[in-house]
Amino acid sequence: MSILTHDFDRPFGAVRPVRISEARRAQLKRIALHAFALLSMGSVLTALIALRTAIYVWRLPA
Numbered sequence: 354m355s356i357l358t359h360d361f362d363r364p365f366g367a368v369r370p371v372r373i374s375e376a377r378r379a380q381l382k383r384i385a386l387h388a389f390a391l392l393s394m395g396s397v398l399t400a401l402i403a404l405r406t407a408i409y410v411w412r413l414p415a
Contacts, residue, residue: 373381
């Protein structure tokens, strides 16, 4: 069966069965939350470095 036409025989409103377990879903949610927190901390750190650099450049004698 072609990958392009796979599952086209199923009606569009049909409910698909859950394919991953609740434990696996909770684990993936924790991983995603940790990744989001890490990226957020990284962006805050980058903003602080940029602010400190801007203040340093602003105070340079002309």
